[in-house]
Amino acid sequence: MMLVVYVSVLLVLFASIVSTQSGQGPYEMEVWNKDDQPLWEQLSTLQEEMESLRREQAILKHKQKALDQMLIIDENVTSLKQSGRPQLFSPPHLWLNEGDEDDEGDGIPNYDPCFRYSILDQAWRATNYTTKSVKCDRQVRWQGWYRLYYRGKSIQMPEKCIPENHCGTHSPLWLTQPHPNIRDGVVTRKMCGNWKKKCCAFQSNPIQVKACRGNYYVYRLVRPTACHLAYCADVNTLVCGRCSSNQYCTSRDRITYRCAARKKKIKKQVIHFFASYPGSLKGKVNRIRFSKVLVNVGAGFNKQTGVFRAPVSGVYQFYFSSQSGGSGGNATNLWLVINGYWVSVSRSDVKTSASIGSLSTYMTTLRKGAQVYVTHVTGQSWADSASNTITFGGSLLMQRRLK
Structure with a gap:
């Protein structure tokens, strides 16, 4: 339909024939748009222009599609298959400030390679792959960062010596040092190639590695030192791609x-308490209610009951004291009770009508919720609001995770 319209316009503009009359007789003046070209040449030119427009339209659609992919910056990757070269969809201006370079002077990129890499998915790189048609990574023009895949599944480089003539090459390259942790950032790792039963017969150029959230790694690959050397993908690590976010x-x-569960970080807590009983005690008191609370960091101590309840599991240290008084020969005993068990005593035995102080300490490991209090068994203890001689206190020394 469009071609018919263009032809009609062409006929009107380029093939108008005007007849006129002059003193010398009638003649015809043909009006052409381009140097009196024949009509068939004009139609040919028009067809070429239409084909050019179609090509430009296809290019615009391709650019629009690429732009849409560039805006998805959380997964800016493309694939490097058996043939073809890697191309990142995300351009530098989406990652860098104006005027910045791709790399800083120290060779470390100023963008996060965990979100800007190429996918290297070539089955012949697998550690269980052998072939007579060997590859050499020295012939590859490596650019930027890569994430290893095996048949569409995430995989890692081996950290152990790989037998020769595997990974699609003569001398397989493997990491001589462990993969980094996320907190390590970008690290440099040495590469070795096995040949003739020597795991490090070839010491290739080192590469950079970065651990990413999601249990995968990205590698900044470079040309090896010789042929035939090639980077390996360890099929034993395929299970790592199935680990969840908390593994x-x-x-x-x-x-x-x-896949192993990550240990939950223990939120460190500070727990201290110190309380006193501002009065006198005589005989048996099952549970001393230390009503004067001076310190209660962590809110573990209850002055209404006189009981300390451990807010967290860990190692605690307790101390308790009394001031004995009265007639001679009156022995005073205070016991520290943990979960109903009497574990430590503070004893004083006054032979005369004088008074004497007694202080005991006790250290133990408690689970969260353990109950600790002090009981007065025998004797007579005295204190007032100023002396603070009948006391009970404790502190968390070290927080621990108990099974």
Whole structure:
């Protein structure tokens, strides 16, 4: 339909024939748009212009699609298959400030490679792959950061020596040092190539590695020192791609990997308390209600009951004291009670009509919720609001996770 319209316009503009009359007789003046070209040439030119417009329209659609992909900055990756070159969809201006370079002077990128990498998914790199058609990574023009995949699943580099003639090459390259943790950031790792039963027969150029959230790693690959050397993908680490966000991938022998739960960080708490009884005690008092509370950091002590309840599990130290008085030969005993068990005593035995102070300490490991209090068994103890001689206190020394 469009072609018919263009042809009609062309016929009107380029093929108008005007007849006129002059003193010398009639003649015809043909009006052409381009140097009196024949009509078939004009139609050919028009067809070429239409094809050019179609191509430009296709290019615009492709650019629009690429722009939409560039705006998805949380997963800016593309694939490097058996053939073809990697191209990142995210341009530098989405990651860098104006005037910045891709790399700083120390060679470390000023963007996060965990969100800007190419996918390297080539089955021949697997540690269980052998072939007579060997590859050499020295012939690859490496650019930027890469994440290893095996048949569409995330994978890691091996951390152990790989037998020769595996990973699609003569001398497989493996990491001689462990992968980093997330807190390590970008690290440099040495590479070795196995050949003739020597695990490090080839010491290749080192690479950079970064651990990313989600149990995967990105690698800044460089050209190896010789041929035939190639980077490996350890099929034993395929299980790591199935670890959840609250798990991490671990292995003792670098052969068998598994997902293990991350240890929850213990929120450190500060717990101290100190209380006194401003009065006199005589005989048996099952539980002393230390009503004068001077310190209660962590709110573990209840002055209404005189009981300390451990807010968290850990190692605690307690101390309790009394001032004995009265006639001679009157022995005074105070006991520290933990979960109903009498564990420590503060004893004083006055032979005369004088008074004497007694202080005891006790250290133990308690679970969260353990109850601790002091009982007065025998004798006579005295104190007032100023002396603070009948006391009970304690502190958390170290917080621990108990099974």
